[in-house]
Amino acid sequence: MSDRKISARIYSPERPSADQLERFERFIKQHYKRDCSLEWVRDEDIGEGFKLEVGTDVYDWSVEGRLSQLQEAITSAAAAGGDVIPLLKSTVGSWTPRAVSEQTGTVVTVGDGVATVKGLSGAEYGEILLFDGGVRGMVQNITQKSLGCMLFDDGDSVKAGGKVKRTGSSAGVPVGEGFIGRVTDALGVPIDGKGEITASGYRPVESPAPGIAARQPVNRPLKTGILAIDAMFPIGRGQRELIIGDRQTGKTAIAIDAILNQKNTGVICIYVAIGQKASSVRQIVKTLEENGAMEYTTVVSAPASDPAPLQYIAPYAGCAMAEYFMRKGQDVLIVYDDLSKHAVAYRSLSLVLGRSPGREAYPGDVFYLHSRLLERSARLSAAYGGGSITALPIVETLAGNVSSYIPTNIISITDGQIFLDTSLFRAGQRPAVNVGLSVSRVGGDAMTPCLKSVSGTLRLELAQYREMKVFTQFANYLDDEMQKSLRFGEILMNILKQEQYRPYKEWEQAFIIAAASSRGLDWLPDEDFEDILRGICRSFADEHPDVIERINGGAKLSEEDRATITEFAKAAQNVK
Numbered sequence: 054m055s056d057r058k059i060s061a062r063i064y065s066p067e068r069p070s071a072d073q074l075e076r077f078e079r080f081i082k083q084h085y086k087r088d089c090s091l092e093w094v095r096d097e098d099i100g101e102g103f104k105l106e107v108g109t110d111v112y113d114w115s116v117e118g119r120l121s122q123l124q125e126a127i128t129s130a131a132a133a134g135g136d137v138i139p140l141l142k143s144t145v146g147s148w149t150p151r152a153v154s155e156q157t158g159t160v161v162t163v164g165d166g167v168a169t170v171k172g173l174s175g176a177e178y179g180e181i182l183l184f185d186g187g188v189r190g191m192v193q194n195i196t197q198k199s200l201g202c203m204l205f206d207d208g209d210s211v212k213a214g215g216k217v218k219r220t221g222s223s224a225g226v227p228v229g230e231g232f233i234g235r236v237t238d239a240l241g242v243p244i245d246g247k248g249e250i251t252a253s254g255y256r257p258v259e260s261p262a263p264g265i266a267a268r269q270p271v272n273r274p275l276k277t278g279i280l281a282i283d284a285m286f287p288i289g290r291g292q293r294e295l296i297i298g299d300r301q302t303g304k305t306a307i308a309i310d311a312i313l314n315q316k317n318t319g320v321i322c323i324y325v326a327i328g329q330k331a332s333s334v335r336q337i338v339k340t341l342e343e344n345g346a347m348e349y350t351t352v353v354s355a356p357a358s359d360p361a362p363l364q365y366i367a368p369y370a371g372c373a374m375a376e377y378f379m380r381k382g383q384d385v386l387i388v389y390d391d392l393s394k395h396a397v398a399y400r401s402l403s404l405v406l407g408r409s410p411g412r413e414a415y416p417g418d419v420f421y422l423h424s425r426l427l428e429r430s431a432r433l434s435a436a437y438g439g440g441s442i443t444a445l446p447i448v449e450t451l452a453g454n455v456s457s458y459i460p461t462n463i464i465s466i467t468d469g470q471i472f473l474d475t476s477l478f479r480a481g482q483r484p485a486v487n488v489g490l491s492v493s494r495v496g497g498d499a500m501t502p503c504l505k506s507v508s509g510t511l512r513l514e515l516a517q518y519r520e521m522k523v524f525t526q527f528a529n530y531l532d533d534e535m536q537k538s539l540r541f542g543e544i545l546m547n548i549l550k551q552e553q554y555r556p557y558k559e560w561e562q563a564f565i566i567a568a569a570s571s572r573g574l575d576w577l578p579d580e581d582f583e584d585i586l587r588g589i590c591r592s593f594a595d596e597h598p599d600v601i602e603r604i605n606g607g608a609k610l611s612e613e614d615r616a617t618i619t620e621f622a623k624a625a626q627n628v629k
């Protein structure tokens with residue numbers, strides 16, 4: 054490397070004389086053992102003296118720089134109990150300032166959680182900068198003249214003209230087992246009042262997604278306990294399944310149910326709340342606590358009251374926490390609630406940073422914003438520990454419009470979507486899964502053969518029911534056959550209704566679908582459907598534990614077992 058020239062710049066208000074330039078060159082040659090290409094840049098701000106930049110090192114020979122270095126030297130000498138007189142003497146004599154490892158820049162403008170900084174030419178994208186008062190910021194824009202930097206902390210102490218230092222490290226969060234059961238902000242700082250968290254490590258918030266060679270196919274189920282999802286849109290470990298729907302359609306409810314269902318499965322859960330009301334997040338934490346789910350869950354919260362930079366960073370921070378467990382070979386479920394608000398936070402940030410707005414005023418890289426986040430979900434191959442991150446991003450639509458910008462983006466990045474329908478929700482069909490528009494592209498392999506064998510025709514039967522319902526809507530006469538078919542469809546819709554926080558076990562799901570599809574449940578009334586159904590399941594468990602054992606074994610449901618289930622379901626109408 055020594056044959057390569059090192060580039061150096063000298064900043065001063067006046068052009069240095071040839072003699073001075075030669076002295077600088079000698080100095081650089083001596084220190085760096087390399088030839089240099091020295092360039093002079095006029096800088097009126099320096100006042101007296103000059104500033105020398107060699108590679109990433111800066112020698113501040115301006116009056117201000119020399120004084121601040123002297124001050125530092127005296128303070129540290131005094132703190133160490135040393136004598137400051139010799140230091141002062143040597144300073145007055147000949148004193149060469151040392152290269153400052155952290156460069157120092159100046160704040161030019163500040164506002165709306167964003168600061169423009171001048172003079173940190175070596176700073177990198179994503180690097181953390183330190184402002185006055187310990188305020189941290191992250192480099193987002195790099196131009197020839199300045200840096201755009203978003204501020205994570207309350208930026209009151211940051212003023213135009215203030216100093217900024219490089220830290221040389223990119224933004225990261227502490228990670229580790231200590232985070233399980235805790236609620237943190239977007240930077241991993243606990244906000245639940247339960248004291249400090251001991252971290253096991255530190256991970257950058259932005260990190261590259263695992264490559265193709267490091268992955269293996271998704272083929273292990275991640276059960277949500279929700280019949281409508283597990284039976285028709287099964288989710289596998291390592292999959293990314295979007296939950297999409299208008300506001301108040303039960304999106305969060307599905308994600309929370311999925312978390313509750315991970316109890317005793319060894320799956321670690323991370324719930325990232327972005328741009329929500331702090332009271333909603335509090336309610337969610339309470340629900341998780343009451344159901345014993347906080348024992349394996351971390352909540353990362355960037356509520357609506359947090360500045361946009363924190364809302365922007367929160368899902369990446371959550372993902373970094375998840376990666377820690379995945380790299381250790383564990384399975385993680387992460388919920389991003391929700392990415393529409395994340396995109397909005399990023400849009401406001403980008404506009405303040407002066408980036409040009411594109412479609413719906415989002416910046417051009419909003420697709421990359423979400424793809425680089427969701428690509429980090431994976432199921433690693435055995436050689437990489439076999440861990441996984443399953444992601445459930447949530448997106449809110451307006452009036453069911455899935456073709457607007459953010460929804461289409463995220464639909465194309467994920468492996469399927471659970472579409473929630475306002476009209477179904479209002480009609481009491483909860484969870485309001487729209488069977489026609491929902492899809493799971495990779496989860497099929499993750500389904501057990503048993504559940505697959507009973508639920509194979511469910512979607513088709515529901516589609517037929519929907520069609521027939523439209524068709525017969527205005528008919529004033531329906532023959533027996535048609536009435537029966539319609540009734541069958543209604544029963545199927547009814548079995549998909551499920552209260553919150555009441556997950557079904559796998560065998561219950563198989564039992565219910567097998568019983569309903571063989572017309573064993575046609576007698577059920579429309580009221581209290583779910584409670585009666587759960588009652589039947591309980592008594593079936595008492596009487597036929599052998600069938601349940603075979604279902605839990607995962608093998609295809611045999612004809613005899615299917616017949617047993619149908620008989621049992623039919624007979625249950627006389628039991629009540």
Ligand code: ATP
Nearest residue numbers: 299300301302303304305306307483484551552553
């Ligand atoms: P937002 O758009 O406000 O985030 P959301 O789509 O996340 O709303 P939720 O908050 O999950 O919707 O649910 C809305 C309401 O519906 C809640 O009061 C919730 O308790 C209720 N709810 C959701 N799912 C069910 C269900 N399966 N059974 C009964 N009630 C439900």
Ligand code: MG
Nearest residue numbers: 304305306390
């Ligand atoms: Mg919600």
